Amino acid sequence: MNRRTVLGFAATSALAGLAGCIEGVQEHFGFQGVIPVEIQSEAEETQNILLESRERESGRQSYEQSYSVTPGETVSAPHLDQTEQSFRVAKIENETMVTVRTVSVTPDADLVKIQLYDDNLVVEVRRDDGENEIADGEDGDGDGNETAGNGNETDPDATGNETAANETDADADDE
Template sequence: MNRRTVLGFAATSALAGLAGCIEGVKEHFGLQGVIPVEIQSEADETQNILLESRERESGRQSYEQSYSVTPGETVSAPHLDQTEQSFRVAKIENETEATVRAVSVTPDTDLVKILLYDDDLVVEVRRDDGEDEIADGEDGDGDGNETAGNGNQTDPDATGNETAANETDADE
């Protein structure tokens, strides 16, 4: 046997032996995957935003970042942990939260993308199962799909349908 064959066999054997250990090491030390967060400004003016996230089980705040994003700029924010959490984006105007969007982040989330406009804010959650979630001002009530207090998300379709029904009743 030549030296290359022996070294190749040794390397392959070592990698095969470690293959099962990697998941155990990740679990033991609490290492988790990460979810990238991307902020893109389509606005004509600088936009100030606040990003917050809370773990679903404990309610513990797990993420808080604030940014001032200039027109045409794309920012890569620090990654989120790949856990069940409520993620909230608030657009700050005159030191108050003017527009707020809330979405759910799960372990199967691949990307959280935030799009900033002069008069709106859109948060898109892309998942590997194809069940993407988009929070925008299209539900008609202007509240950004967020409920006050508990941080849970309302059903965007239900909110939109209630608004549509109220508008229809008012037209009659």
């Protein structure tokens, strides 16, 4: 055997040995996948928004970002962890939350897309199984949407989306 063959075999053997360990290392150190967050403004005026996320199991706030998005701008926000969580987007006017959308983010989510309009806010969670969730306030069916600042809360019996309603109730207690 020549030297190149021996070195090539050693390198291949080392890589093959490590291949099975990568998942264990990721689990041990808590590495998780990420879910991209994209914000797109279709509005004619600058929109101020607040993004928040809470872990489902612990209720711990795991994400909080604020943005001022100009008309026609697309913003890539920091990624969400690929965990079970409630994700809330609030449109802010005069330091008050005027429109709030809440969606469920699960590990099978591929993208969270937020579309801003002058009079509305749409949050879409795209999943790899094709079962996308959209919170847009257009149908009024209590799908995790609320108008903030007036005491209205999501009715968990309207769609069975108790997670969004519970998250909303918890936030009302925090204020």
